[in-house]
Amino acid sequence: MKEKIYDVAIIGAGAAGMASALEIASTGARVVVIDREPHLGGILLQCIHNGFGLHLFKEELTGPEYAERFISEIKRKDIDILLNSTATRMAVFQTIKQINVCSSEHGVFKVNAKAIVLAMGCRERNRGNLGIPGTRPAGIFTAGLAQRLLNIDGYLPGKRVVIVGSGDIGLIMARRLTWTGAEVLGVVEILPYPSGLTRNIVQCLYDYDIPLYLSHVITKIEGRDRVEAVEVTPLENGIPNQSKSFRIECDTLLFSVGLVPENELTQSAGIKINPETGGPIVDARLMTSAEGVFACGNVLHVHDLVDWVSQEAQLCGKEVVAFLEGKTRDETQGRVSVGANLKYVIPNKYRLKTKNRFSMRALVVQDKATLMIKQGERVVKRLPLRHVKPAEMFHVEIKSEDLDEVYENGEPLPLQFSLE
């Protein structure tokens, strides 16, 4: 049986995997990065549009350009890279974590490591998940698959396209398809507001006169062999009003209805999942319920911008290093609790002695909101926010000075987040 031994094994070579690898390898630890694709960079490589890196590099890069900044550095470092290699199983023992990896080139083998970073990204939700009625013809794609077909393989999936869901990938694809000469006949969104970034609504739809149907749903897919039409119905008070349904004839449907962190591997190792994010529950170190297994990037929670992915992964890398050095073993942490109008807050624990950084999403669209953070009855921080919406993540930092060292049943008081 073939085995390879490392200090740290990283599953996934996207933005998250690469940034954490660089951070960890800079301390001299032995690192391996495993990815099932033939290249480094993950999903970034198919995002050939602009808009990456505004926060991290203060310039506008394409996905591949953004990835390249990390790829070239990785290649300079002493980091082992296993491509075309799928992690198929994971097991967590006392001190050793083990991953089964399968590839044509190296066969099947086990990677043993002291720590693992989960950086597997996410997958797209699809028509089946939504239970959309109608037939099941060819011509139904997730937006990301269409993006991959078009941008990497050079194949146009269809000529008359309707996009379901106003997520960013769908918006970007609306513009991209228009450029190739396909007709994009509309974007249908169930919510009363778009779920993608505002800049994408403007630059990808409005600039090309593509109609955006808000508060509308697809009530039927028609077509026996290939998609022939969809029936679109407006929602009134949340209920489809069939008397106002209309048909759009098309040959292709793209679904851009959200992403789901890819955690089948995580679950196979018995690691606890947060039902709100679909990612693992993590403590203040970004460590999952399995000692020594960390998570960052889209596998932890779906990010809107890659800059935040890289940032989170760098933090995660630092935590892995501290863990290997045994520095964070007996730290006290308190619970983070999620209150009004918030979908989730990551991480799920906080520390008293160091700075904490939290990422979160709102459940509602709201102008002039206030983020309230409390320890018991005491307000730790009150942060005014100009505008919040579920599509855009926001972050907050809390310094240790701001926190009281108050305990309840031997644990620090929970830190309560809410949006008012």
Next chain:
Amino acid sequence: MNIKEKIYDVAVIGAGCCGASIVRKLSAYDLSVVLLEKCVDIGFGVSKANSGIIHAGFHHPVTSLKARLEIRGNLMFDQLHYELNFPFKRIGIIVAAFSIEEMKTVEHLYAQGIANGVPRLEVCSRERILSLEPQLNPDVVGGLFAPTGGIVEPYRYVFALVESAEKNGVEVKKNFTVWRGVRKEDYWMIESKEGEFVKAKYVVNSAGLYADEVSKAFNAEEFKIIPRKGEEFLLQRNARGLPSHVIFPVPGKHTKGVLVIPTVEGTLMVGPTAEEIEDKEDLSTTYQNLEKVFVQATYMVPKISRREIITSFAGLRPTLPSNDFYIEPSKKQPNFIQVAGIQSPGLTASPAIGEYVKDILKNCGLKLIEKTDYDPYLPKPVKVRELSFEELERLIESDPRYGNIVCRCETVSEAEIIEAIRKGHTTLDGIKFYTRAGMGLCQGAFCSYRILKIIAREVGIPIEKITKRGGDSWIIYKRLQDIDLNQ
């Protein structure tokens, strides 16, 4: 002899579970047999879209043909499974009763089952049924337990039957839509819409939903097949509430009701509905039926969650007004055997239908001489997902393509995809049904472009020519380099 001049002993029309069972049965004899199918692939009719249950045989009175063949068919599955290695498990069937009245029906089903000869049937108390199936709603008052009920992957079953038949000399013609049969001196001249001809001494009409049209095309009996639609919803592996038996409600007058079905592959299915419709091609699903199915399913197994749906589908049961199978030689035309109205439990009954039709053919004068070299066995197909570390290690050493995981959700390797193509499954759906690639959580978002490339390479066709399931179900419109942007 010129191929065109060849006269087959038997032509079987329709490669569903019935046609497949019939040709496999016939392949044990010294006969020339051809299976004619209108679709690009076999098993693409009703036989791919059903509940996959091997019924125990207590639902129908033994006076009906379907009950007799159902019971016989059920008994034949162990042997078939042993020979052909398709996914099959006898996990048992539970009928859950929620009132004293329903318990009365359970007693009736028990008596009927015993009369039909169903082995090891049990009437259960509340305690017994909950200990058998802890996922049941605790409001259950009792029920019936039939340990001989089972589940099967229906398309794999059809593939295996046909593969075995081919191994023993049966020919298969796909894309052959029978539309006319002309009686010549002592044989039938069968014409396809695609312009091909086949001659055969005996013809079996097992064309499923279109058995009425095929019968007409041969100037045989006139009857009308009425499609009865059933919608089903599939939930992910290890779904919440996953029971370890097939759960039935106490049946209504006409249908067996909405069931909760653990599939052989570890996913969970709920359905089907039952609704008579007109259009034989209407495989659409509706929101109303999704609602209905989940209300009924969660009443029996409360933990089931709609959030875990990965896909839905519909199938049409080919029914006749008699509500029974119609399997007999035509009274109007010689050497023409009708196998029609094969509604549920057609899948269960199919092995027995194969045998039954063989006997009918014999009675009609077909000479049956057993082959000396008949080989009933098929090797177990390799599935990377099921292998141990060491087995996989050896396999990849012999063929590295087993190490290339193409479908991440179901862990299907490139070598398995190639094997499916080699066996004649060259559409995305064909490969999906053969290997499970694309059947998992992401529904092909990850693997379909990889599979397209493998098909294009192995079959030697451009990607634009590949279809989802034949006909006009193209997947890729054009290559970017072929697009004229100035147009």
